[in-house]
Structure formats: C-alpha cells, structure tokens
Amino acid sequence: ATIQDRAQFDSAYSHHANMMRRSVTGNGNDLEGQSYDYIIVGGGLAGLTVASRLSEVSNVTVAVIEAGGDVYGADQNKFLVPTGNLYDSAVKTQYDWQWQTSSQAGANGRNLDWPRGKVLGGSSAINGLYLVRSNKAEHDSLASLISAPDIWGWDNIFRAMKKSETFVPPTGRVRNVLPDLRYNEASHGSSGPIHHSWPGAAFPTTNDFLQSMANTGTPISDDAYGGSSSGAFVATSAINPQDNWHRSFARNGYLDPAQNRPNLHVLTGHQVTRVLLDSSDPANIRATGVQYAASRGADVKTVNANREVIVSGGSVNTPQILQLSGIGNQQHLASIGVDTVIDLPGVGENLNDHVVTSVAWAPQGNVEMPAQAVTGNAVADSYVNAATGYTTMNTLLGNYTAELVQQARAQMAQADAASDARDEVKRAWNVTREAQLQAVFSEGSAIGAIELLWAYVFGSMQVQVALQHPMSRGYVRATSNDPFTAPEINPNVFGVNFDLALMREGLKLARRVGNAQPLSNSLGNENSPGTNVQADNDFETYARNSVGTEYHPSSTSSMLPREDGGVVDANLMVYGTSNLRVVDASILSSPLSCHLMAPLYGAAEVAAEIIVAHAQGRGYTGSAPPRSDNDSAGQTDGAPGATGGPGSNNGNGSGSGNGTSALARPTTYLGALLAVIIASLLL
Template sequence: MSATTSEIASKTFDYIVVGGGTAGLVVAARLSEDPNVTVAVLEAGPANLDDPLITIPVHFGKHFGNHKYDWDFSTVPQKSANNAVYKWARGRMLGGSSAINFLAWSKPPAEDMDAWEQLGNPGWNASRYFEYSKKAESFHPPQDETVAKMFKQVVKPDAHGYHGPLVTSFPTLVSGLEIPFQEALSNAGIGKAEDPLNGDPFGIAMTPNTRNPENNTRTYAATAYYLPNKDRKNFHVLTDALVTRIISKSHGDASEVEATGVEFEHDGIKHIVGAVKEVIVSAGALKTPQILELSGIGDKRVLEPLGIETLVDLPGVGANLQEHCFTKMTLELDPKHKYDSLDILTTDPEYGKEQFELHGEGKGFHRLGLSGYTFVPLATLIGPEAALNMIQRQKAKIQAQIDAGKLSKSLQAQYKVQLERLESSRNGDCEIMMFPGAITPSLIKEGRSCTTVQAASNLPFSRGTIHINSTNPHDQPTIDPHTFEDTFDLEALTVAFKFNRKLSNVEPWKSSVVSEILPGPQVESDADIHNYIKKTLETTFHTVGTASMLPRELDGVVDPKLRVYGTKNIRVVDLSIVPLHIAAHTQATAYTIGEIAADIVKGKI
C-alpha cells in the first residue's frame, strides 16, 4: 500500500477521504492530480489486490458472507414481510462494492437524473450525469464482429467515454441462455432499448461490463483509480483503518461545525489524523450514516439516548433509505444447456479446474459475463389499463396519507416526482434479468443444471432507515428498510414475477427449460406468491438515500455541493446522497458521483 500507519497517524493532510470504495477512490485520486494538495484515504477493509476471487469475473457472489470481502450486514425483521431478515452484502476492501459486484455498467434514464434537479439540486441533471459518466470510462468496443453479432452487442459510440481510468467492454463470452431468453422477451412484446447508456434504457439490451478485454479480468476502483496513482507523493492510502468518528469543533450555537480531523483504529489502536481543508465521507449508503452519527451529526432523537453530543441536528441522516430488491424463479434446464449454466463449476470440480487454467490463455468458461438487462414500465407487463389502475390507486392512497398528515414534506415532494415518473411511458420501474445458474446454492445438484429468472422493482415507495444502536463503531447499525411497508412495491414485484412465469411458455425460452423448481407450481394464488416473495426476497445491493441531497427543509443531509448542512468542511460523496432512486444498476452512478464531486471540490463546477 501507499501508506503505513506511522505515515498517517498524527499527521495532517489537506483532504481526508473516509472510505476507499468506489466513489471514495475516484474523488481521492482526482484531488491528488494537484501536486500542491495532500490526500489521505482511510479504508476499513484489507487491500485484497491481485486476488483471483476478485479479478476473475465468474465468481459471482462467492464473496458474500466472507468478512475478508464483505461487511455482511443484515436487516432487522421486516414487519411487512412476515418478519423476514435479509442479508445485505457490501464490499469491505479497497475498491468497495466495485470489487464484488456483478460488473454491470448500467446507466439510468435521463428522466431519472432530471428528477434530482427537480427536487432542488441545480446542476444535478441528465446532461451533467452523462458528461461525467463518460469521464470515468475507457470503453473498448468488441474486436470480433461475429461474436458481437452473436451476443447482440450493439455499440452506440456517443454513449461511451474512451479516455477515462475505468476500462469497460462487452464480455467475450455470454451464456448460451441469453439469446433464447431475449428472443422470448421480444416475442412477449418487449422492444429493444434504443440507447441504453445514453438516457434511453427502456427495453431489451446487452450492456458492457467493468472488465478488461485483453485479459478478461475485473476492472474496479482499485485497478482504475488507485494502482495507476499509488506512487504519487501526495496520495496516501491506508487499509485496515476503521474510522471511528470525525473530530469537529464548534464556535457557538449559530456557527457551522468545522472538521479538524478524523479518529481511526488500526490494529486495535486508535489514532488521529488532521484535516486542513475537508473531510470527505465516502463510506457508502450503509456506513456513511453510522460515521456521521458517531460524530454527532444526525437526529438528536437517535444520538442523545446514546450519550452522543448533537453537534448538528439533521433528522435526515440515516433516513430516506431506498433499495432495489428482486424476486427469483429457478428453472431446470434442458440437458443440452449443461455448459451454459454456472452450476457446472460446482457439480463438476474437474471441469471448473480446467476452465480456470484456460482463463490464463484467454479461453474458457471463466470469461463468462452477465450482460442482459431489461427495464420496462408496468404497462409493458400487464397492459396500459391495468397499470394505470395500479398507479391511480397508489395516487389515491398517497393523497389520503397527505390529507391525514402522515407524510412529511420530503416524502410529498419525492412521491410527486415519483408518481409522475410512473405515469410516463418512459420509466423502468420493473427489471427482468436472467442469471445462468441456481442462485440458491442448495438447489445445485449433480446431473442437473439450472437458471434463475429475476424480477426487480426499481422505483420503490417504501422508505427505510439506518441508525446506530451503540457508540461502538464495530457494531453493525440497525438496518430497517421497511420492506413492503408500502404495498405498491409488493404489487409491482408480483406483476413482474407473473410475467416471468408466463415467459416459460414463450419460445424459444420454452424449449430451453424443463420445469420450474422454485417456487414450483404449488405457489399459484396471489397470497401464495406474496408469501413466497417475502420469504425469498433478495437485495440488488443498490441502497441509496441515507444522506440525501435535498433542501434542508425537506430533511436533506447535503446540499448540491455535497456539503453536509451545518458544517463548514464535511462532504458526503457516495450513493447515500441520491435523493430518489433510479432505474439502473448503481455502479456507474457511484463512479459518476465521485467524478462530479472532485470537480465540485476543485471549484470547477
């Protein structure tokens, strides 16, 4: 690593970045481009550089539950989901979740980004988003036209950046299940996405991955923003350094709090590092609110019972949590697809070993990537009239809540925009995906290959919270996403689940599958489907909103310059600032937030 404890502890830097994850490494590396400033990054997890479990893309989900890679968070029992407890994996290492995600390079609809500006954030719009997302990217077009045509890899040149640090490309190997699945989607009435990476992702599309096509390895924040810059004398990165709190001083009740440094723990010993200019919190949507609250910034109703002095009373810290979740259907495949399913790597270890060795030659199954993502409005799945009826019922329910005084001004503003998005034909509330394997490990059996069809809801109405429950920074915060508290989210997932089930009768997908294993034909009524969804629901690892960029009177935590309200020099730079969720996987957005934030700090925008 570029720093040791002795080089950080008791020293002073211009900028301290709390968290060496996706957005944190972006903003830190960009700030260090100025040789006249010093930057220190404190990452709680290990470096894990050159780890094959990270660099070889096919190891989807193998990191989950392993503390070497994953924070391994869990929710509290969800009252509106039969008291289910859900696991929420998040990257705990240099590069954060960009090191353990499923590599999707996906961008939101233009309208979703313009909604952020509509909520009181000047400049946070589609135009800026797509400009800065391209700044992060170095796209490599497919070299083999035959492969590109076979896997439906369509390149829109204007949608990409070509000179950024992060290499993206289409995977050189896609499961043979993708083509019949997408053709069935088309036969079921879903059209092709016109420009999926430039604001128009509605429909069927193959999207790039964060991978280097030259050696078929994962590209992520550590390879793109840390390694090329690690020898800069003004760029210091320390791993295994858990930040316990921001150290601040106040000059009186009416003044803004000023951060002077950060307290962190390394090898069980606490240290302090000073900050001259700013402290930038980039710990992610699940950890950032914890750090702010431990530092006395948050809702005094949370802090005071724990004996923490409230330096800035911000009720929005840890509130407004929004998450993408998915329900799944596992299908047994026709035996002809044995080598199209990732199950083969588990059921035939010798085959897996051979494929691993072939990877070093640029061949083999370990090159496989996930690429097909379909974003559609409800109307595409159930028809315009039925979708309109669902949305009208939701509008009436929300109006009743407003009339009864049960909705905050913040939620009223968000729901107004959200309902407008749902009423438009240009929204991606529902997402359809196909995973070439049995996501549930217990379903993998010798002599059987499976696939899993997933349905996700992208514009949730339920809002949750993340708050500390003790003053111990090692304790997990209390994560309560309030899953299905708003029943619209469950209704939307049910619509998508039923669509996926019908898809098994649409050719050529029908000829690819033998039977439905999970949940099976015994789950048929709406009540049965609801209970199944609640029992087996999984996160898509896209948490946002816990330090929302909103006006302070709307329970915002940061302003459009990402500065924490009530402070002089504390910013938040990660997905927690997202005020309203987007119809996209969030990796590209995390990079984009980091790129925009760097220019904000530099005074360029």
C-alpha cells in the same frame, strides 16, 4: 467456492502478481498526527474515484482511510476474476461487512443479508459487474429537487459517466453468438479509468432471452446507455479484455494509475470512528480531522484535515459515521449517548433499495451453459450474467397503472399521517416519491419499473425480477455510540403495498418470458415458484418468502433542501458545516432504474470537479474544470490556495503493495479496438 484445485487455479493466474499496483500502508502510525488537505473516509467506489481525481492536483495532499484490507494478496483472484463473483465470492468473507437487516415484516419477518464491500475498492471489488446507466428523466428529476440542473441533470452526469469509461466492443465470437447484442458507440466513453465491455464467453440462450423479452412486450434496445435504459439488452460488464479479462474497479481503475503520486496516501485496515468537528462558531462548524482505530479497543488515532473531510463510507456506514460524530436527529443521538452538534433529522432516513426474487427453471436436456465454477481459463472465467431488460409500467400493467398509482398515493398519505417521523423526514419521503410517481409511474413513462435479469446460477436458469422504484422508505440508525457495533438497517421491504403488487406482476411477466419462444425451448421444469403458484395471493406469498436485496441501497444522506429532510446541498456539503462533504450512494435522493455503479462513478467524478473548482476559488458550473497537473496529459494548473502540499506530512505510503511500472495511461479507443481484434483472432 467450487474451485477444485486451488494451487492449480492460482498458478493459472500467477501473471496477476506482475500487475502495476499503487502501494498502500496498513500501519496506522503513518497517518497519526499528520495533516492532509483532504481526508477521505472509505476507499470504496466513490472514495477512490474522488481521491484519484483530487490527487491529480500536485500541490494538495490527500489521505484515504479504508476499514478493509487490500485486494492484492492471497485472495486477489476473488476480486479480479469476473466469474469469481459467483463461484469464489468475497461475500460472507472478511471482505464483506456482512450486515443484516432488522426483521422485515414485509418479508415474513426475515432478516435479510446485506453484503457491502469491506476492502480497497469497496463494493466495486465484490459486486456483480453489471454496468447499466440510469435514465435522463431520473437525473433531471433528482436535479430539480435540489434546483441544480446544470450540476446534477442528465447532461452533466452523462458527460461524467463517459469520462469514467473506456468502452471496448465485444469480440467477433461474442457477436456471432449474440446477434442481438446492440450498442451505440457514441453513448460511451473512450479514455476513462473503468473498462466497460462484454465477457469473452457467450451462450445462445442469452440471445433467446432478448427475443423472448421482445415477444412479451419489452423491445430490444439499440442504445441503452444514451439516456433511456428501458428495453432488453446485454449490459456491459466492468471487465477489461486487455488485462486478462479482469474486473475493472475502483482499485485498479482509479487508484493504481496514481501509483507515482507522492501527495496521495492510503491507509487500509483502519475504521474511521468519527469526524472531529469544531463548533466554536455555530454558524461555521468545521471538520478538523477524523479519528480512526484498527479495531474495538485498539488505540484511537487522529489525523488532521487542512481543508475538507469527505465521507464515502457507503449507504450504511456513512449515516452511522455522521451520527456518531454528532450529526443527526437530536432525539436519536441522545438515545445512544451522542451529543448533538447539528440537529439534522434526515441523516440515515429515506433509505430505499431494489429488491429481487426470481422464477427458476431446470435447463432442458443438454442446453449449453457456462461452467458453474471458476476454471482457470481466462476467457471462460470472464463470463458473468449480463442480459437484462427494463420494463415500463405500461408493458407490465397496461391501463391498470393510473388506478394503482392512485391507491398508492392514498395508502402512503395515511401511513405518513400515522408515522411519528419528524416533518422534514416526511417531506423527504413525499417529494421523492411524488417525483418518482411523476417521472416513472405516469402513463407512457419510458423508465423501467421492473428489471428482469437473465441468469445462469448454480445450474439453474432464472429470470430474476427486481423492483427499480420502490415507494417504501426505511432507515439506518446507529444503535450504540460504539462505532464497532452494527447499526440497525431497516429497508422496510414491501412497506407500501404498491411495491408488492409490482413485484407480483413482475413475477408473472418473468414466467411469461420463460414460457415464450425461443427461450422456452431451453427451459425444463419451473422449479420455483412452481406452476402451482397462479393466484395473486400465492405470488405475493412467494415474493415475501424469497425476496432479497439487489444490493442497491441509497438515499441515507439525501441531496435535498434542508427543510425537505436533506443532509447535503447541491455541492454535497453537509448542512450546517463549511467543509464536510458526503460522496457515495447515500446522496442519491431517490432510487434509479439501473445498477448503481455506473451513475455513481459519474457522480463521484462530478463531486471531484466540484471540490477542485471550489479549491480554485471558482463556482462549479457543471462541466469539468481545466485539466490538472498530475493527470495523464501532464498539463498544469494547480490549486491556488491549497494548504499543505507534498511533504507536509511523513506518511510515506510504505507497506504491502508492490508498485512497479510508470504511471498508467488510460488506453485509447483505437488501442482498445486493436486489442479486441487480436483477442478475437486468438479465440
């Protein structure tokens, strides 16, 4: 942390204390023995999105159990102030699970840090705020693997991503500094819970980066949000200019506006230790509730589910929870002393992650840069890095592509044959990698294989290089039947040579971008890897020594057919159960070429629509069900057949929050525009 004077800083942000907040409870007894229609495990990005939407239906009851604490407290500025994500970070604090991978052979044996949010809002509370959308072809490909184009294909996900968004155009000042900041309003949403905008502060070298990308083969995109994210652009950030430039995330976007709903209860500071399953009818295994505890050794409490349990613990924790509940590979479960209820070998497997490293320069002379600290000035502190570019295989490699793909196929076939993984797991690898090879790595594909990010970090200027479609697959496996013992995380970094080769070529391109006009005018010495690194081998050694996570793990509860190693079906129901779903990053069956937050808000919106449709006895056809009675328009349709209802339990949500004003309404686009005009006049 680089805050010089904490008291001065907190007083500059004292207005945060007056915000509208949804109250939550930290008292585990409030839920114990109670019954809720829906129990959501994990109050992160997906969990709070689903909780908010389900509780719009007033005659169902919803409980969320979150292992971490609340964001609103002594440390709230860590989460709310955008620049805080770098200079007052929640990473490596109590708000982070602080996972580490197992030793990674592909990264010279290093154990990589794997932060994940452990706080209300989950990783959406601690992340880098980049909002980038995935590509049409990627979603159509994911949907075809589960034969559900109407639900998971681009059209429905695009609609759902817009549903979650309120787009706020950049200020006049930002437009002046960044003449190449381009967007197409038609691709954005105007009345959703999460605000997408640009920071109030901007720097000329960001525009130079776009120009240098164009000059090295990655053209500037006019519309990165309408189905193709390839090209260079300044990404929107999850920032709300109308609310003091705060971070917009699952807590303040989805939960706080639900503050007056008596049918929604949120418990923090308690970890779900397992899902309780009734397997008396093996053809209809039902989740009857969950157990939870404040810590290892603390009392284990139970809360009952009338209708469904929805697991939203994220890509690391969700498979661990399923495994400890008896759902997973029978052999693995036996090895940790867990009785198998459902032998489902895909649980925890098929893990993939974007990995990242960078080329870094010292700034040239007195080039203008953001403050390398949180300052107490809301506009300055809204600055986050956001310029990016998604580069296709053809730009990266030209006609070398086909040869590399052929080599990759041969290498993977050999490695799979030697692996002792279950056949279903091998099929998951195969179908998802083949889908990637066809959609992303085919000649002329418009999907980014590599992301290049422009970053000012701790006084250095960097072009970061992140692999978007790794072929390597790893796993998450519980190592003990104790839920408070860390699982083994093995992302198998650079397990397939193809991934290393692309990273190497990405690093070369990053150097070319930095050496190209006009960006080169602002860059001094190349500090890393350093100009002595020229040969392929040296680039690869540098990549192995420096690579880390871009924080986008997915696929550990893949939505695939059961025989292809799937864990959930197209309705996100865990195979073999009739009322246990997973909604979080783990359901994506293969990587997406983007930061995951935007598509995950969309996926969680779709999940909530599916669940509401099912509660109403309707099939889900891939569009929003009729509006419900607790939503902002106040229309009613209820959910026939829902059991329980308000008052079916007495967990009354008392506790640490300080809810104040009336139910928030999403701002309209006109309101947004007006606020931005006023803001730019004030600047």
